[in-house]
Amino acid sequence: DNxxxxxxxxxxxxxxxxxxxxxxxxxxxxxxxxFNHPRTGRLLCPAGLNWDDPDIQAKLKTGEIQVTSNQWPxxxxxxxxxxxxxxxxxxxxxxxxxxxxxxxxxxxxSVDSSTEFRATRSSNTCLHGMSxxxxxxxxxxxxxxxxxxxxxxxxxxxxxxxxxxGFFNTIMESLQDTNDIEETNDLLAWWDL
Numbered sequence: 001d002n003x004x005x006x007x008x009x010x011x012x013x014x015x016x017x018x019x020x021x022x023x024x025x026x027x028x029x030x031x032x033x034x035f036n037h038p039r040t041g042r043l044l045c046p047a048g049l050n051w052d053d054p055d056i057q058a059k060l061k062t063g064e065i066q067v068t069s070n071q072w073p074x075x076x077x078x079x080x081x082x083x084x085x086x087x088x089x090x091x092x093x094x095x096x097x098x099x100x101x102x103x104x105x106x107x108x109x110s111v112d113s114s115t116e117f118r119a120t121r122s123s124n125t126c127l128h129g130m131s132x133x134x135x136x137x138x139x140x141x142x143x144x145x146x147x148x149x150x151x152x153x154x155x156x157x158x159x160x161x162x163x164x165x166g167f168f169n170t171i172m173e174s175l176q177d178t179n180d181i182e183e184t185n186d187l188l189a190w191w192d193l
Contacts, residue, residue, distance in 0.1 A: 021039050068163070
């Protein structure tokens with residue numbers, strides 16, 4: 001189950017190398033994630049909002065700022081950086097998404113690119129006959145990562161903190177917008193490398 005697999009693993013990925021999260025996050029406890037924790041809160045903070053502003057943090061924690069499905073979290077952007085002048089810059093290029101894609105679609109051992117691994121079983125992509133990355137596969141991964149970062153304990157299409165179905169659909173609409181076909185093709189080419 002992909003949701004269960006990412007629940008604990010994502011903690012390893014969001015913890016800076018040779019450091020610890022403060023306060024610590026437990027692999028099997030979701031209630032301390034989301035906007036309740038500085039690291040997951042920063043990653044879930046909508047692009048365009050400044051997580052470093054204590055007022056923004058407080059309003060996200062209390063729900064005074066309601067995150068809508070068209071306010072995409074910063075974790076989907078390369079280096080967790082949003083370019084106001086070019087919203088396509090780095091969109092869905094996050095290393096966190098790449099790690100999750102490898103973990104779910106290829107093999108968990110493929111995430112650590114610093115070591116060679118030898119597959120002892122077929123990857124999920126081979127088992128399902130996938131030869132290319134698709135819009136849906138990228139957004140499936142993004143949705144799984146989003147849920148893993150959230151404090152919600154049950155995966156539901158419309159949660160109290162984040163509308164996961166809306167999140168998926170609004171990004172899909174952008175990827176299918178004929179005005180952005182070049183950007184979308186570039187994105188798919190980047191993922192297929």
